[in-house]
Amino acid sequence: MILIEKGREPHSLTEYKKQPYASYDNCNKDDIRESLLQEQGYLCAYCMRRISKAHMKIEHWYPESKSDEAGRMDYSNMLGCCEGHKDHCTHSGDTCDTHKGDTEHTLTPLNRDHIAKIKYRTGTGEIYSEDSVIDHDLNVTLNLNCQEQYLKENRKAVLNTIKNRISKKGTLSRTEWERILKMYTSMDNAGQRKEYAGIAIWYINRKLKNYDI
16 A cells, blocks of 8 residues: 545536535546546555556545535545455455445555555565554455455565565665665556555665665
8 A cells, every 4th residue: 555645636526516416426437537547556545456447446435325425525535446356255355445345444545644654574465554453454444465365465476576676686776776666656658556566665665764874
């Protein structure tokens, strides 16, 4: 998971909300999806899998079912998420918004302090936090270490790619580390971020701290 910086809501949503009896069910969700994809680099806000307009959900961080109509149309409360379900899986195999359902939670990728409390186990790719509330949201509410979805394995593969690059070259300079970091913090020409970039960013920032001692 990485920090998501929200932009302006789609113009079509702004204009639609001016209409009497405007409702979330009838707003232009296609524009909302496109805006969320662009903000997030076409990655799920929680697990960081690749998403597309045809395969994503509009997630309400504060549950839609517990909001009034204005809250349901509040763009600042919306995130783009994966569909969160794997064929032939039970609920225990669901992740992200699909697993969360109507559960209220604390963790949000919109909060820099929350993101700073997220860590990874380099040997397994597990995501966790020493903050018990955030750790509960990662592991229970959002189920981001779900074995059936291979999320840990996919994160570990990203980390191994970086480690293999290091082993071939040996010790890296700060400039070289920063160059690799930019690969994972930037979007490509198609506006996409690298999948599972969170573990890479966390790992590289740890390495960069060694140069500050």
